Amino acid sequence: MFCRQGFCRNTIADIEKAAGYTPRSGGIYRHFPSKVAILEGVIDAELTLNREAVVDVPAPPDGAPPLAVLEAVVRRGMPISLGG
Secondary structure: OHHHHOOOOOOHHHHHHHOOOOOOOOHHHHOOOOHHHHHHHHHHHHHHHHHHHHHOOOOOOOOOOHHHHHHHHHHHHOOOOOOO
16 A cells, blocks of 8 residues: 555555454554554565565675665655655
């Protein structure tokens, strides 16, 4: 949802509905304390799914480890603004 519509355009109620909860029931808060925590969970899940793909990738010229590069790419690739 965040990738399609951005962070600010999705409400907790939207996320609850997509997850099968009754919107505005607070059900999502049993798993995540905030919308930012949901986004962090999404990023962590993507990193976990893609970790093996970067294990054998050589470090870039600046010496950053491949996993750090992947995390930066994932974070930069999501059209979000945490300001709203």
